[in-house]
Amino acid sequence: MTIKELLEHHPISIKVFIKRKMLCVGCPTESYHTLEDVAKIYGVALGTLMESLQEAIQTTMHGSTSVKFTERS
Amino acid sequence: MGLIKLTKFHEQGKAVVVRFIKPGELTAAIAVFKESLYPVTAEAVSHSELVGWDKQGMVALMAEYPQLAVNMLGVAFDRLQDLQARYLELFAEQVEQRIARALLRIMRQSGRKTNEGILIDFPLSRQGLADYTGTTVYTVSRVLSAWEKKGWVISRRERITVSDPHALVLFTENR
Numbered sequence: 001m002t003i004k005e006l007l008e009h010h011p012i013s014i015k016v017f018i019k020r021k022m023l024c025v026g027c028p029t030e031s032y033h034t035l036e037d038v039a040k041i042y043g044v045a046l047g048t049l050m051e052s053l054q055e056a057i058q059t060t061m062h063g064s065t066s067v068k069f070t071e072r073s
Numbered sequence: 074m075g076l077i078k079l080t081k082f083h084e085q086g087k088a089v090v091v092r093f094i095k096p097g098e099l100t101a102a103i104a105v106f107k108e109s110l111y112p113v114t115a116e117a118v119s120h121s122e123l124v125g126w127d128k129q130g131m132v133a134l135m136a137e138y139p140q141l142a143v144n145m146l147g148v149a150f151d152r153l154q155d156l157q158a159r160y161l162e163l164f165a166e167q168v169e170q171r172i173a174r175a176l177l178r179i180m181r182q183s184g185r186k187t188n189e190g191i192l193i194d195f196p197l198s199r200q201g202l203a204d205y206t207g208t209t210v211y212t213v214s215r216v217l218s219a220w221e222k223k224g225w226v227i228s229r230r231e232r233i234t235v236s237d238p239h240a241l242v243l244f245t246e247n248r
Contacts, residue, residue, distance in 0.1 A: 023246070028181040029238045032191050041239045 003038060004030040006053075012060045016052050020044070075121025079113045092155075093118070099148050105131060168208055169216050173245045175206045176226070180235050189227055190236035198231050 003024050006013050017024045022042055024030065029037075035053075039046040077094040091113055094100045104111040105128050126134075135142040176193075184191040203213045217233070220226045225241055227234040235241060 023242060027238075027242060028177040029184075029191065029242075031181070032184055032186045033238075 001034060002031050003033050010057045012056045013053055016056050076118040077121055078116045078118050080116065081113055102145065168212060170245050171206050172202065172208065172213060172216050173241050175202065176235065177241055177245065180238065187234065190234045191238055192232065192234045196231040197233055
């Protein structure tokens, strides 16, 4: 999943990127980079990033649907 | 002795440092000679001692000791050179940022992810990029070479790969 897709499916992700001062929102690479790329670029553990996103998404969805990020998505 | 910081405030109250005045340096000469306000804020960074002259006194001294006037001219020209260098630096950086922004725009539109980075997947010549950014082939070549050395781009015959898009983005954002 590219950053662009992530932002489209889960707009709440914007909040996470902004909080972490990451420039992903509106970045020219949004259609190419995945979370894995982003984690590498910013020197953040991919797991930590995925957890933050999962938490933000789950909070807004009021637990109605379960969202799980895997290393492959 | 001491150190004085000269700043200029622009709208929104943001301060830009104009220069630092070290011991032995002249400042606010323009206020003396042109009898106008020196539109700058001065702040002592460390305990400083100042010596000042008024216009009449200074002019009289210069009439008696013309070397003072010659020295003053020297200081003025040094400052001018300083400013020119800074202006050129700023201007050159603006051009480089313009090229970076253009490359990123094109990359966003026509990129393809490869293991080297994001390839701009159509023939983009130096001339094309120069025309697009209002610069010269010479400038574009020079800039791309510099970026290649930094590992930001890989430029082959008309196929440019942005190997470090993050670095390029940071560059355009002055970060």
